[in-house]
Amino acid sequence: MSFHRRMGRKYHKYEAFDWALPNAWDLLAGVIVLLVLTALAWSTSHMLGHFSVGQHLPIHLEARYLPYYALRTVVRMLIALACSLLFTFTIATWAAKSRHAERIIIPLIDILQSVPVLGFLSITVVGFIVLFKGSMLGPECAAIFAIFTAQVWNMTLSFYQSLITVPKELKEASHVFQLSAWQRFWRLEVPFAMPSLLWNTMMSMSGSWVFLVASEAFTVANHKITLPGLGSYIALAIERANTHAIWLVMMAMFAVILLYDQLIFRPLMAWSEKVNMHQSSLETEPSSLVLDLFQRTRLFQYLGRWFSKVGEIIVNGRWVQKKRVTLKVEQHYYWRLLAMVSLYIALGSALCVGLYRLYGFLAVALTWHDAWHVVFLGAVTAVRVFSVIVVSSIIWVPIGVWVGRSSKLAAYVQPVAQFLAAFPANLLFPVVTMAIIHYHLNVNIWTSPLMILGTQWYILFNVIAGVIALPNQLFDVTDTLCVRGWLRWKRLILPGIFPYFITGAITAAGGAWNISMIAEAVEWGKHHMYATGIGSYLTEMSQQGNFRHLVYAVIVMSVYVVLFNRIVWRPLYRLANQRFQLN
């Protein structure tokens, strides 16, 4: 090593280099960190205020209140995100490690992700208010819980998916080197799952803005509950038919989404791209101004080293080291079998009792006529969802293909579409409502576009991605064989983008069902408009506090969504992956 050492020592004369002297970048980064921390702490403290049912919290429409409201909304979002991550790390890991848990958890999550988030809210809000009697925490938790349910399922499923696909060799390596389960989790499984988990978290965040905004101002059992936040601001602006305030809040929302994208996701994406396990990286690595900034600061690099030391203790502390096993203790097979069987019996009987109680709960208030009426309303909403998917596909597929074929254009359009997908579409509802009132349009038809407003972008950017993923050679083939026009669409483009399109359409359809509760019942000032459908029915029941009908309608809607998924989307998805996948 003589050569090495000589080269090294020569340039160690600046002793100060070893110390963390703050540089100019540190100042900027420090200010950002301090601001963020203070803001979060301050607004969290406001969550603990006093609250009693029927109490009306004043919301102000002046612009100067907007930053405060935005902050409160963001804090809710972040708390929900933290809960989602905790849930993901524990439950998904459990499902991946235990065959018995897997059998119950995974189908359960599959169903849960079909249950309408806002239908959930009206049921849970009461529970939370009772739980935290007289505290603001009740409605706060209900709102956070709603966002949590909007975020958590696909994160959990993605993490689970990654855990069960960790390459066998890597697992074997971690066994050979005697890593404990805890160490393996942090050193192998989490890094491996990171890129896909991050992507899903981002999608979750985007998708949950809509519900966050909707869950801050909620009428349940004729009581209006408003939490200080952008959502309540919007609700009040709609109630007062205040166009100016709507514009203001749109700009605020724009700023918020831009900020969290820059401060949270871009750094994380850029970082995950660097630690990516897969060799083939994206054409353009996501770059992040914030990450660059922090990497340039000396003090923060120093702090980073300190954090990595703490991480080192957490991950590798003596208490998590694997105990050296010298003697394998024989497991009592029959005892374990007995335990498992009794567990299943217990679960089964609990389920039966639960179903019986649910039936009793519903049967008191529901007539057969009611029951069939809700099923009919569900069918109406199903037709509506189906039509908006068809219409928006007809619009966006050609545009997406056109954009995707021009790489320059795609580079601009792709991020914009992703941003628009994050933008809560309910902000635009008043615009449509005004138009319906002004032109005396049919409510049943013209509220339908609202359902797809926020999620149509998934169709667009999936189509773009699909076209980009098509190998250029295939286009060369069609060129040399002089395949043009419709034949080219039929033989190359449409089959080529099919898997991507299906993914986009599934996301869009799921979103449409979920948002039907606010899209089918719109208002502007004194105008209240209800379209026929299960969404508006849910809204009505929740406002009246008619919980038996509400629970029944939520169940019916979930059944519709699950049936659609199983009968239409899943077979299409499987077909897409078998027949139309490249490679």
Add this chain to the structure above:
Amino acid sequence: MVDKTPLISVSNIRKTFNKPRVSELLVLDHMNFDIYSGEIVALLGRSGSGKSTLLRIIAGLIPPTSGKVVFCGQPIVEPIPELSMVFQNFALMPWLTVLENVELGLEAQGVAKEERRTRALAAIDVVGLDGFESAYPKELSGGMAQRVGLARALVVDPDVLLMDEPFSALDVLTAENLRGDLINIWRSEKTNIKSVIIVTHNIEEAVILADRILVFAHDPGYVRSELAIDMPRPRDTESSEFRQLVDDVYGLMTTPLVKTTERAQFDNMDQFYRLPKVTISEMMGFLEAIMGHSDLDRVDLPELAEECHLEIDDMFPITEMLEMLRLARVSEGDISLTKEGLSLARADILQRKHIFANHLLANVPLAQFIRETLDKRESHVASEAHFLDILKQHLSGKVAEDVLTTVIDWGRYAEIFSYEYNSGLLSLENPT
């Protein structure tokens, strides 16, 4: 058999890829040659010589910057059915069956369904794929997939078959098998193909198939020499005549273009030189392979290539690196180590690093430049982005990144600077 009027004539083709801000990237220059009826022509060159680009220009897939390609008196501006193409990675539509894939070109011509079916089945028969008509491409092995690619090109009854490295994605045995079948189809006259143009970087393949080999120079690409092969088919690859031809081609590819004094070709190298993408272990492995030979003054390159299982695309960058570092000399298909090259090959691990570092700093201006920059700075730290920006003034984005990655790899091995991936910083520090 050879007709006097050319079937295709390529005249004065020049192709540049425009880079915004940056000086244009010249890929092809002064391309002039004719293709006659009744011959198979191989375009041979290492990667980056623009041979695939040229094939795409002939096919009408991309326009040349200047010059023109004429087929039977007509200039080619877009793809025509008379020229059809076989692709390197088969390029089959995964959602169509073998039969549907083969029918695609006929569908485009508006051929009626019955006739389409008959002709497609006939083409599938010619390439020996009967029984697989209803299979999807993913069920097929590489060799069979390329047969579908061939059938798809044959079914439209073309005059010229353009083949873009058609066998390079296949394993050695399959490739040999398909080459034999191609020759059989060519000689059987079951088709109306008048000529085949095949792009390859495999010297043996060119000698097995072609009547004429056009050897490409690289960076920019042009035809540096031409070799006619009169050997009757089928050609015995073990015969001395064949081995001699392969040796000749190696000679053509390694002889310096201009007779220069010793290694003068690297004297005008600047920091923007496109360094060959070679890793240290590839270089060292190659050196050791050379050392395994008894006569170190003249080691036969074709022999070495076969021994190391290297294609010319892998080998020539390594010889270029060795020459550039003044560790070896190449001429007329032979390589010999210099004095320093010998001492490097004989040294132990640490000495090797030392010798390599000296040669790197002395002979590679970019490495020198990076080290000087780091020496000059008080912190002895510079970001890779800084050097990338400088390189991009004269090189296109992808090439600049490749060159920088290569020089960082070499420099780290030589320990003339260190590099941290996460921050993208080059420094004179030891990693902590």
